[in-house]
Amino acid sequence: MFTGIVEAVGEVVEATPKSGDLSLRIRTGKLDLADVALGDSIATNGVCLTVVDLPGDGFRADVSRESLSLTTIGQWRPGQCVNLEKALLPTTRLGGHIVSGHVDGFGEVVSRQADARSERFRLRAPEQLAHYIAHKGSITVDGTSLTVNRVEGAEFELNIVPHTLAETIMGEYKPGTQVNLEVDVLARYLERLLQGGGKTEPQGMTAEFLAEHGFK
Structure with missing residues (x-):
């Protein structure tokens, strides 16, 4: 999870097609990677990417075909700047809002x-x-x-x-x-609650229920 408060601007170093998907190398600039380990998540232009390598000046990540279809990553080229944010900690100030890093x-x-x-x-x-x-x-x-x-x-x-x-x-x-x-x-x-969790008839919270209780 993330807050949507960008910590640094990084740069795409490599965007290499690999067996149908993509391998990225990102230079992270002023982002402190001292507490980042393999398997950690870093939001890159809002996309939650998993760190698979730490070459020293940044990180590498693999990008699936699903991510390529829903995000702008397929358009990224070396030299392009990207927003970076490390995953939040329990002690992190929630200065923005709850962000999953799953681009819609x-x-x-x-x-x-x-x-x-x-x-x-x-x-x-x-x-x-x-x-x-x-x-x-x-x-x-x-x-x-x-x-x-x-x-x-x-x-x-x-x-x-x-x-x-x-x-x-x-x-x-x-x-x-x-x-x-x-x-x-x-x-x-x-929206899911209003739809009744997939049931044929809405259960529990409905538009009528919300209206009756002052949510209009």
Whole structure:
């Protein structure tokens, strides 16, 4: 699990096809790897990757075909910058929100414009993910925990402060940039509860139940 608070910006060193999937080597920059061991997880642009080698200046990870189909990893090339975050500890401050590192799909930057010292971004999500995105709710974009400022159909807006622009790869975004998206896991569990856990008839929590108790 992760918080969506990016710890460092790294760089793709190698992206090598290997027997149908991909082997990645990431240079981790200022990310402290002293407490990282083989088998640990590092979120890389929001994708939970398992460390299979520690060559000294970073780590290597294998990427499955499933991950390649749902994320932007297949587009990564040597020299590309990526957001990095180590898995959280029980003592970690939860400064963002609960992030699994399991990307739901990729979206696209539609527009970018200055808004005082901040930048306002408009992104488009896949239609099947749009209903999970809520005004003032949380969303993870390339591993960064962000607050949604506005929603219109499958498009949503983000206001990004200077610190986030400087400490993540968002400063490089432009219209057409594709990004990894992970919706708030709480929205997914709530949907499952409303569906009755797969039963024919909803059981327990329903839309009517929530409305009766003030959740409208």
